Amino acid sequence: MKAIIVDDEELARSRLSILLSEIKDVTLCGSFGAAAEAMQYIEENPVDVVFLDISMPEMDGMEFANLLLERQSSARVVFVTGYEEYAVEAFAVEAVDYLLKPISRERLAKTMQRFAKKQQFQAQRLYVFCFGGFRVSVQADGDETINWRSPKVEELFALLVCKGSVSRDEIIDTLWEDFPLGKAMKNLNSTVYYIRRALQQYGLEDCMVTTRRQISLDRKKFTCDLYEFERLQKSAWNTEQELEQLNELYRGELFQGKTYEWSFGKAQTLEKNMISNLLQAAEQREVQKRPEEAERLYMRALEINPFHETACGKLLDFYIRTGRKEKAKQLRKEMDQILSEEAPPLLLAFRKRV
Incomplete structure (x- = not known):
């Protein structure tokens, strides 16, 4: 040395x-x-x-x-x-x-x-899971989840994962907007310290890079489902394997269960892209005379967002085209209930009947 x-x-x-x-x-x-x-x-x-x-x-x-x-x-x-x-x-x-x-x-x-x-x-590597919640784990002898000191420490790491590189000013405006500048800077420094301490016990603190002006994560040093999803989402509907990978990655909305207001817009965009891929793939399967697969994909889109009118309309048209009037009638009834009363959908039971 x-x-x-x-x-x-x-x-x-x-x-x-x-x-x-x-x-x-x-x-x-x-x-x-x-x-x-x-x-x-x-x-x-x-x-x-x-x-x-x-x-x-x-x-x-x-x-x-x-x-x-x-x-x-x-x-x-x-x-x-x-x-x-x-x-x-x-x-x-x-x-x-x-x-x-x-x-x-x-x-x-x-x-x-x-x-x-x-x-x-x-040789260890960090694994970050953003869909259906937020979890960070380490590949060691077992799959060990990192426990953060506080919700704010976890949120800062989630922000860095989501944006990659963030200026210190933007972090303060996002996480400590109502704090005096001096106190906000102190909170930022201590929060960065606790992130580094959590990673340091596994020798993974190099994932985070800090300078006077910004803080970032080195994407080459960890694996993240969000990054893989963004890589696949543009054309995944066109290939069987990539669509399946996309579907496996999307285990729920981005940071589901977390109240990260800064992430809501991105979560909506990712959901929109996921449903778009599913609907395009379903239409393709129809053209290929594969109705069972098409139906599964339409249903998956509604599972992600039961209020998605386009997905509902396409599934309804699919049932009408394939002569399944009772299915179309049941779907229309359930959607009317959802839209009029905003009641929880009966889609789970409906899936079993399909």
Whole structure:
């Protein structure tokens, strides 16, 4: 493991150098009193971990860490400082750990164990499920669901999943609209910290990328049913396999059961696209003389949205065309009841009779 130290205090650099020399598998490649020199070294040489002071002239540790993120450096940061108040902000820039001076051998050893543990978790992957609710799980020995510290922590992660990359200002306007700016910023930083902590125990904190202006998720580092659905939805009605995949992905509306107002518009659009695919596929099956499959697809569209008049009309026309007058009569009766009384549909029973 290749490490460097960045600290403007020579005595602090010297002590940390001695401590690191006692740790097996750690090679100290450089010790820098100026941040600019350290950044140039990182750009030209492989570095695994940077032991970084926060209070430094010209460029402080937070600026240095943000610059590493912006340049997508693989070097990870361990903050070494005499101040406790930067801890939450430190994890917001993806720090591996936060060490208070003077550093003890025992505490440094724990940090290096944490870093080694993270390296062991590299093969794990995050799985995000957005349809029919919201669930995030990890592929490990079993399918382990991540438990978030609070509903707001979960909602911020859901927002990042949905939008990919979001400015800090937009997040505050969305989740803490009525809060004073200072309090909203504090809430944002602490919420980001708790997301990172939840992911860190599995070595997956690299999924989230933070800069001064925005927060985003690296889509290459996790699997999400929403992304796969969006990839398939444009033409899935035209192929059997893709339509089946789309149908399996759509286990319910987007974030079903959650009160995420910012997601309602997208949920409606996705439902509309899903029903459109089903109706186009059903019409295609009719042309192909496959009435049983066509009926199943029409019914699936109504299962998703029993109030969808176009889907109801198409199924009604289908029954009339195929000479099934009793089916058409029953469907018309049920839809009249739904539209006039807004009563729960009897479609489940009706499906059994079809």
